[in-house]
Amino acid sequence: MASLLLAIIYLSFISLGLPDALLGSAWPIMYREFGVPLSYAGIIAMIISAWTVISSLLSDRLTKKFGTGVVMTVSVAMTAVALFGFSVSTEFYELCLWTLPYGFGAGSVDASINNYVAVHYESRHMSWLHSMWGVGISIGPYIMSYALTNGMEWGSGYRVVFLLQAVLTVILIFSLPLWKKRMGGTAENGGVKGKSKEKPLSIKEVLSITGAKEIMIAFFCYSVVEQTSILWGTTYLTLYHGLAAEKAASFASLFCIGITIGRAISGFLTIKFSDTSMIRMGTAVIATGIVFMFLPIGITGAFIGLALIGFGCAPVYPCIIHSTPVYFGADKSQAVIGIQMASAYIGTTAMPPLFGVIANHISVGLLPVYVGIALLIMFSAHEKLVRLTAEKAGV
Numbered sequence: 001m002a003s004l005l006l007a008i009i010y011l012s013f014i015s016l017g018l019p020d021a022l023l024g025s026a027w028p029i030m031y032r033e034f035g036v037p038l039s040y041a042g043i044i045a046m047i048i049s050a051w052t053v054i055s056s057l058l059s060d061r062l063t064k065k066f067g068t069g070v071v072m073t074v075s076v077a078m079t080a081v082a083l084f085g086f087s088v089s090t091e092f093y094e095l096c097l098w099t100l101p102y103g104f105g106a107g108s109v110d111a112s113i114n115n116y117v118a119v120h121y122e123s124r125h126m127s128w129l130h131s132m133w134g135v136g137i138s139i140g141p142y143i144m145s146y147a148l149t150n151g152m153e154w155g156s157g158y159r160v161v162f163l164l165q166a167v168l169t170v171i172l173i174f175s176l177p178l179w180k181k182r183m184g185g186t187a188e189n190g191g192v193k194g195k196s197k198e199k200p201l202s203i204k205e206v207l208s209i210t211g212a213k214e215i216m217i218a219f220f221c222y223s224v225v226e227q228t229s230i231l232w233g234t235t236y237l238t239l240y241h242g243l244a245a246e247k248a249a250s251f252a253s254l255f256c257i258g259i260t261i262g263r264a265i266s267g268f269l270t271i272k273f274s275d276t277s278m279i280r281m282g283t284a285v286i287a288t289g290i291v292f293m294f295l296p297i298g299i300t301g302a303f304i305g306l307a308l309i310g311f312g313c314a315p316v317y318p319c320i321i322h323s324t325p326v327y328f329g330a331d332k333s334q335a336v337i338g339i340q341m342a343s344a345y346i347g348t349t350a351m352p353p354l355f356g357v358i359a360n361h362i363s364v365g366l367l368p369v370y371v372g373i374a375l376l377i378m379f380s381a382h383e384k385l386v387r388l389t390a391e392k393a394g395v
Helices: 002-017 022-034 038-066 068-087 092-120 123-149 154-183 203-207 212-240 245-251 253-269 275-294 299-328 330-361 364-393
Strands: none
Touching (some): 022 038, 022 154, 038 092, 038 212, 123 154, 275 364
């Protein structure tokens, strides 16, 4: 039963990743159809992230009350509904309205499942879990690319992903008894019903914990690196390197493929290396990818750079999350991870849209500069977290 539950958790993260790159893949066509400026993709991403921030902040309370299984099932169902809404939208404001169930669904499932795996499973499972997200986010652009290159509209790509999410929702409904059996039926341990005896921590209480601010900054900046690359990668290849939009949607998935393969490999590497070492190695690979994007070798450098940035992102996110119970304790990890996710989504809300403004008024070619600055701040914040933790432990 435990193995079946883990398989369902993996499947859920494939589902979580499927829609994440759809907007970036289809936007070079969508913005013309909706008659809006190029930078408006940032508005959609910003609103989704805003709802996700709220959902993440509520994750500690919701998970303790209802259990991880119920929260995840409802969240996936909400995301499925939102994707169908996207697919039938004919006005830009309609897209904005459908961001509500999309954001709420994504934030709840992300925070609750990440904490569940961080507390109950080894680091390798966290890396493999996020590799499954990489599988989903790699498949998404191919679904959209297939739709666009075969004479279908972008909405068809969204409807395919909606159907996949709907099937997963049914699977999750039937899996609810597994959560109850796995953890004895209590919500505090991830079951499907019952109330936790632990009181949810307030935002102020979480922020007062040593290292909490640093991990928030690290997550904020990581989200800038990852989401700016995902949202604007296709547009960067199209407008800066002159690649056709249909091909760019496919090639931009190199970033996502890099994440997927990287996290599969990271799962094995975590057996030998610590979470901190994995984060440092990932940062070095991302930096190498950024350097390739600056090299005077045209689109080849862009392809290699995007793939390396994705490959380098692979261990960072899961290893920071998995180390959270170690840094802050299992009793506080759900609250801290909820705050982490919120900070990451705030980064997604504010910074990729800001790059859209820069791309619109200056040049989309500044993408590697923008990502590089965020990477430097992320690395500095994480290193400070490591120092603070060592000082607190008296090492």
